[in-house]
Amino acid sequence: MIEFDDVVKTFPDGTTAVDHLNLTIPDGAITVLVGPSGCGKTTSLRMINRMIDPTSGTIRIDGKPVGDTDPAELRRGIGYVIQAAGLFPHRTVVDNVATVPVLAGTSRKKAREQARELLDRVGLAPHLADRYPVQLSGGQQQRVGVARALAADPPVMLMDEPFSAVDPVVRDGLQQEFLRLQGELGKTIVMVTHDIDEAIKLGDHVAVFAEGGRLEQFCPPDQLLADPGNDFVSGFVGRDRGYRGLSFSSAEHLPVEPADTVVEGLRLALDGDGRALGWDGDGSTGGRLPTEGTFTASDTMRRVTDLAILSPAGAAVRVDASGRVDGLVRHAVVAEHLRTRQLERLRSHGRSTAGAEG
Amino acid sequence: MEFFSDLVEYLEINGSVVLEALRDHLYIGLVPVVIAFVLSLPLGFLVVRFAWLRVPLLTLSSILYTIPSLALILVIPGIVQTNILDPNNVVIALTIYGLALLVRTTADGLGSVDPAIVQAATAMGYKPVRRWFTVELPLALPVVLSGLRVATVASVSMASIAALVGIGGLGQLFTRGFQLGFYPPPIVIGLVLSVLLAVAADLVIVLVQRAVTPWTRARQGA
Numbered sequence: 001m002i003e004f005d006d007v008v009k010t011f012p013d014g015t016t017a018v019d020h021l022n023l024t025i026p027d028g029a030i031t032v033l034v035g036p037s038g039c040g041k042t043t044s045l046r047m048i049n050r051m052i053d054p055t056s057g058t059i060r061i062d063g064k065p066v067g068d069t070d071p072a073e074l075r076r077g078i079g080y081v082i083q084a085a086g087l088f089p090h091r092t093v094v095d096n097v098a099t100v101p102v103l104a105g106t107s108r109k110k111a112r113e114q115a116r117e118l119l120d121r122v123g124l125a126p127h128l129a130d131r132y133p134v135q136l137s138g139g140q141q142q143r144v145g146v147a148r149a150l151a152a153d154p155p156v157m158l159m160d161e162p163f164s165a166v167d168p169v170v171r172d173g174l175q176q177e178f179l180r181l182q183g184e185l186g187k188t189i190v191m192v193t194h195d196i197d198e199a200i201k202l203g204d205h206v207a208v209f210a211e212g213g214r215l216e217q218f219c220p221p222d223q224l225l226a227d228p229g230n231d232f233v234s235g236f237v238g239r240d241r242g243y244r245g246l247s248f249s250s251a252e253h254l255p256v257e258p259a260d261t262v263v264e265g266l267r268l269a270l271d272g273d274g275r276a277l278g279w280d281g282d283g284s285t286g287g288r289l290p291t292e293g294t295f296t297a298s299d300t301m302r303r304v305t306d307l308a309i310l311s312p313a314g315a316a317v318r319v320d321a322s323g324r325v326d327g328l329v330r331h332a333v334v335a336e337h338l339r340t341r342q343l344e345r346l347r348s349h350g351r352s353t354a355g356a357e358g
Numbered sequence: 359m360e361f362f363s364d365l366v367e368y369l370e371i372n373g374s375v376v377l378e379a380l381r382d383h384l385y386i387g388l389v390p391v392v393i394a395f396v397l398s399l400p401l402g403f404l405v406v407r408f409a410w411l412r413v414p415l416l417t418l419s420s421i422l423y424t425i426p427s428l429a430l431i432l433v434i435p436g437i438v439q440t441n442i443l444d445p446n447n448v449v450i451a452l453t454i455y456g457l458a459l460l461v462r463t464t465a466d467g468l469g470s471v472d473p474a475i476v477q478a479a480t481a482m483g484y485k486p487v488r489r490w491f492t493v494e495l496p497l498a499l500p501v502v503l504s505g506l507r508v509a510t511v512a513s514v515s516m517a518s519i520a521a522l523v524g525i526g527g528l529g530q531l532f533t534r535g536f537q538l539g540f541y542p543p544p545i546v547i548g549l550v551l552s553v554l555l556a557v558a559a560d561l562v563i564v565l566v567q568r569a570v571t572p573w574t575r576a577r578q579g580a
Contacts, residue, residue, distance in 0.1 A: 051481055078484030090573045104481050148482075158481075192408040279486035317442045 001027050002048060002156065002190065006093050007057030009043050009213070017043040018213040021057070025205075030182060030189045030297060032203035034196055035236070040213030041192045048190060049078045059158065074106050079149030079187070080155035085141040085163040087133040093119065093144050094129040100152040111151075120146040123177060138150040139170040146178070150185070163198065175202060196237055200225065200244065209232050222248030246302035246338075251295060254304065254337055255319055256327025263313040263330060273325035276317050294319045301338065308334050361542065368543035380551055382526030387517035388559065391510045392455030393449075402464030403456070403490070412465070417459040424457045427451060427519050450563045455516065456509045463505025467498035468510040500574050507560055514556040518548070528552045
């Protein structure tokens with residue numbers, strides 16, 4: 001657990017980077033600090049490993065103030081990943097990854113062995129281990145950066161815009177893999193980004209900062225989309241937050257109609273195994289029309305809504321785990337389901353607001 | 359052909375003189391570079407670490423470089439109380455010139471290290487001294503060693519001036535040739551050896567550079 005207790009950081013030129021920050025970052029989860037530039041998110045991150053010391057206030061890791069530990073010792077126990085990886089250009093990939101264990105006194109030979117295992121873990125081919133960073137692609141370098149941060153197996157990892165220097169396609173792959181890795185490792189991760197989409201995609205909790213170093217809202221991403229705390233947050237989260245919020249809503253309780261229902265004059269054609277082949281009409285629509293994909297009960301409402309919009313029948317096709325069609329959902333049903341849910345949420349939100357004030 | 363037989367004859371008679379001149383030249387030409395290089399590292403560090411030092415220190419080194427070498431060599435015995443014929447007068451003078459060149463390139467080299475890399479090293483848990491020797495200095499080496507090459511070649515060729523104040527070195531062969539009424543063999547031998555010495559010293563540095571900065575030759579797809 002990382003606690004910010006009334007932390008203020010004022011720089012010598014008089015600007016306040018962080019303004020009375022109180023924040024408790026939970027263990028074993030990804031907490032994303034997000035906000036426009038100059039909002040103090042990076043300063044806050046760097047105060048955790050004492051790259052910057054606060055003007056006043058205390059930061060504690062597991063109850064112990066970070067100011068009580070020697071900075072170098074403290075930093076060896078906290079993984080650190082920066083934008084564009086920040087690898088040492090003069091060291092091979094394996095020696096980059098072995099950096100912290102060697103600093104902490106592990107023999108070079110042993111540290112290299114462990115480093116090679118870690119490279120495998122972050123999805124890098126073994127033959128890349130003896131190359132120099134300049135010989136790797138941006139995405140590969142970023143993986144090495146993550147491996148280097150993990151090398152001493154620190155419980156806490158700090159990541160400063162880790163995925164912003166790679167192109168969008170590579171970024172998406174790295175993010176997926178990062179989530180998979182975190183699923184295995186369960187580290188306490190604090191990440192800084194200016195990209196609200198990345199924050200919502202990766203964060204278990206999102207802290208939204210405004211200019212001047214004020215924390216505006218700290219909550220899970222679905223709540224951020226559904227209930228932005230004020231105008232700044234709703235403006236920052238963006239216009240299509242309703243649609244994006246569907247990513248956090250499960251399609252599990254969505255009512256389905258039988259697969260043989262005729263929708264808008266179209267009927268779903270199935271093969272011998274019960275898999276969807278396409279929509280058949282009465283002849284006036286031409287040949288068989290595509291379904292554009294299927295969903296399962298564990299998919300998100302975003303996926304269902306998307307499929308319903310794309311479908312020539314205006315209905316999304318649900319399949320079971322083995323891929324057999326087990327029902328249809330028309331977009332009118334999706335819309336009604338979403339409306340009911342939003343109504344419930346607003347009612348409960350109204351109650352919780354009254355409760356908080358009362 | 360007569361010239362070559364003169365050359366051979368000169369070497370046969372004065373071989374030991376030529377060897378001694380070469381040895382002296384090595385000493386007067388290369389020792390200053392080594393001293394200047396060692397001194398330039400802390401000075402370069404200071405220039406990069408304390409930005410306000412940059413202008414005064416680099417200006418001072420430029421001014422030192424403009425002092426005529428002969429004047430400097432003649433003034434040094436008065437300042438450090440050495441004998442006027444002491445070869446170390448020349449060593450001190452050439453050290454000053456070497457330092458004037460190397461402080462700038464060392465500062466440039468250290469200043470060219472990406473601050474993000476230094477920050478990353480700090481965040482990994484490096485303490486400042488270890489970080490300087492194992493991260494900053496190695497990354498500065500390509501620029502630092504290029505500067506060392508220039509300083510070495512300059513020092514070896516400037517060492518000839520020692521002969522003008524009666525101290526040894528290959529310059530002695532030039533003065534001897536003049537005294538003999540432009541007798542070519544000693545002048546040519548001195549010239550060739552001086553050039554060979556500079557080229558050899560340069561080559562050694564290039565080889566060292568290749569050995570200690572392998573990453574600079576690593577390129578994408580290699």
